[in-house]
Amino acid sequence: MALSVDIRLNHGDFSLQVAQAFALTGVTGLFGPSGSGKSTLLRVIAGLEGRARGRVAMGPEIWQDGGKHVPPHRRGVGYVFQDTRLFPHLGVRGNLDYALHRARGLDGPGLDEVIDALDLGPLLARRTADLSGGEKQRVAIGRALLAAPKLLLMDEPLAALDEARKAEILPYLERLCDQSRVPILYVSHSVTEVARLAQHMVVLREGRVLRAGPAAELLSDPEAVPMVGSREAGAVIEARIVAQHADGLTELAVSAGTLFLPRIDAAIGATLRLRIPAQDVILARARPEGLSALNILPVVVTEVREGEGPGAVVQLQAGSDLVLARLTRRSVAALGLKPGVAAHAVLKSVALAKSDIGTPHGLKGVSLT
Template sequence: MTLSVALQHQFSGFTLDAAFEAPEGVTALFGRSGSGKSTLVNAVAGLLRPDKGRITLDGSVLLDTGLGRMLPPHRRRMGYVFQDGRLFPHLTARQNLAYGRWFAPKGQGAEMGRIVDLLGIEPLLDRRPGALSGGEKQRVAIGRAILSNPRLLLMDEPLAALDEARKAEILPYLERLRDEVRLPILYVSHSVAEVARLATTVILMEAGRVTASGPATELLADPAIAPAMGLREAGSMILARVAGPEEDGLTRLETGGGPVFLPDVGAAPGGTLRLRILAQDVMLATERPRGISALNVLAATVEEIRLGEGPGAMVRLRLGEEHLLARITRRSVRLLDLRPGTKVFAVLKTVSVGRENVGTAT
């Protein structure tokens, strides 16, 4: 199922002029606050009529201003999860879920028990929203949206109002939603960590325009967009197969550049994980290092070097079929005589990949 969006809209002091296509999976609209992400999602939902535009979902026309056609929100079959959940305060979690199910076409929709199990909300069913934590409210809100049997799930920064502990609690449920329900999702976020954990496609927005788009693995490893992501947050996402636990409590993972050892990740051997590796945590060497404490030394090839405006540089490395970013200094580039095609070793500390940067893969 493909979502195609092309629209223009003028606000006071701000112009939205954006076009993109979102394939199946989780498409993340990423950008700073005020870049137009929520406006785009509201237009897809039918909550905003743009000045000009066309929106189609799997060939079905939702909006075409040229033809004077705008399908009302209730006929678009969209599930919408807002920042604050927006549960009905006088209803229990069970009743909120049943409200979502009421909108599903007769005889269609997910089975409530399955969604309750998927989101881990069985113990919450008889509580009202006032007795739920922020993360619990969001899980119920997600369940309500899914039970309406939407063609597309819209999520507008659903974790933005949560603290780090609550985000860590809910992210695994979002991964399960992506991997098990396989419902197309348009996900708004300004968090690189969330995008790296969840997205299969990334749409980068700035000042009302789409500046880059593509598969998450490729876009996140593109040195050209590192400044837009924020240099401290810039990094890449690689896939790793779980080989198994080690005797000292570490888990061995296999990547295209060699083994990676991380503290116990709680995943079964044979499974595949997403690893988000910050560019600033990667060191480079032209010879395999010896006598160092870092356990992770990956064989790689320099593919691209992008010099920054200051003393820094961003280097894109190839690890088998994937890419890794390293943020080093211009001086290091010169001293190591780095250039495209140079064989190097990427050095990564075991403790530099935190649990929040390890997710499941589809």
């Protein structure tokens, strides 16, 4: 089953034109800069944009086609707004009950389940005005889930939060995205967020779909680097925790070898995703000796893409993973990098910052995958 969208919407200077099928499994990250039409697309799917023309169908259910327009409250879509939109006249409990009462008889999560998953217990008796930004967003996510949606739309749920609040709420989001049976469309302008949460990715630019595909593939595609932004670009690879060392380092196995990272609090055997920013990868033709860097992986160059200006992006095969390195064209020439050339990738461990490391699935003692 898929969500198929073929719509256009003109509003002043802005035009949105999207014909795209969204897989209804896991999380699809809708990525693009501000003003690219991500939020508008979500609103069209939810039925909140009366001006949109075209067709929206959720599997066999037609939500919009020609004169037909299923009103938003009959679509069974959950929506997490950037500004939370909790009802101020109802407390936290009242907000959750509002959704619960209207989803009676539907196959949705139970109140206790949602309260547990999002840690809402201590907040239940509070007024919404007394919550912090992160707490509000957790309640809003819980409220959306309790309405038993067939599809969950999340519109930059972290954008209004500061870094500390983001770090606080991301583990909940990850757990939700991992365990939720509900497909999620997740809008964000942060590639870090999308990389952490999404399996599929759709890149929007100026109201058009630029690229769509599996997130791991897209994030390791040199051609996608300009779309993501060269500072933000970077591949995501899977890693498994092998050992915790006494000197505070965690040893991880990736398909190409072994990595050491500052201690990650998770059990041995846990898998997690690592993001490797392209600008923090250094290449050497011979295995470097006498270098302080801990993390060096043998790689083979698969693609070199030279952009405008002095930069170039090199795609590397590291085991079964693809990673990206951002170099200068001068270095590419000096090292003679071209497809098939073997090299060693030095990952500057300082760049593998905590916020860039996928947090282990199932924090807080929940079963680890």
